[in-house]
Amino acid sequence: MTRRSAPNILVTGTPGVGKSTICDLVAKATGLCHINVGDIVKDQGLHDGWDDQYQSWIVDEDKVCDYLEDIMSEGATIVEYHSCDFFPERWMDLVVVLRTNNTTLYERLEKRGYSEAKIQENVTCEIMNVVLDEAMESYRKEIVMVLQNDDVEEMERNVESIVQRARQYVPSAS
Numbered sequence: 001m002t003r004r005s006a007p008n009i010l011v012t013g014t015p016g017v018g019k020s021t022i023c024d025l026v027a028k029a030t031g032l033c034h035i036n037v038g039d040i041v042k043d044q045g046l047h048d049g050w051d052d053q054y055q056s057w058i059v060d061e062d063k064v065c066d067y068l069e070d071i072m073s074e075g076a077t078i079v080e081y082h083s084c085d086f087f088p089e090r091w092m093d094l095v096v097v098l099r100t101n102n103t104t105l106y107e108r109l110e111k112r113g114y115s116e117a118k119i120q121e122n123v124t125c126e127i128m129n130v131v132l133d134e135a136m137e138s139y140r141k142e143i144v145m146v147l148q149n150d151d152v153e154e155m156e157r158n159v160e161s162i163v164q165r166a167r168q169y170v171p172s173a174s
């Protein structure tokens with residue numbers, strides 16, 4: 001196992017649950033390097049083109065993993081993405097799954113200017129626990145933290161909980 005001086009944290013969840021906002025705050029509080037996987041897919045061309053139907057890039061998961069390998073081996077990184085099953089399990093010390101109630105999520109995505117179809121698709125995904133199930137199937141349950149993120153009070157509490165876990169991190173002895 002790799003020895004990392006500071007932890008790697010994955011923050012995942014349906015689009016709109018608050019990943020970017022929480023990661024920004026945790027990164028500021030801890031000094032962890034914040035990587036938005038969606039951004040690197042676009043900026044580094046880690047995709048096979050644009051999907052018109054889904055209005056998103058067709059992600060090349062192998063390219064994403066190759067790109068991130070050295071960064072994640074170093075540690076001290078907080079990564080966000082709306083999916084979590086293709087990252088090597090060994091990279092992650094903590095996996096945070098953010099949840100948001102349907103009405104609030106709908107409103108956030110509407111404000112973002114998503115089409116009705118895309119909003120419905122994402123809200124259904126949240127109702128069906130798609131990302132939560134993916135996280136539970138992909139990582140040891142001891143490192144998965146599920147946090148409700150509907151309002152500002154919850155957000156502050158969530159940031160605090162994640163920062164605390166990051167500070168408790170003990171580098172693996174193995």
Ligand SMILES: Nc1ncnc2c1ncn2[C@@H]1O[C@H](COP(=O)(O)OP(=O)(O)O)[C@@H](O)[C@H]1O
Nearest residue numbers: 015016017018019020021108149150151152155
């Ligand atoms: N806990 C929260 N309370 C209120 N608004 C929030 C909360 N978390 C996120 N938001 C707002 O919801 C929107 C989506 O958040 P964002 O962090 O971009 O989500 P994601 O990265 O998961 O797509 C933003 O406008 C953000 O300010």
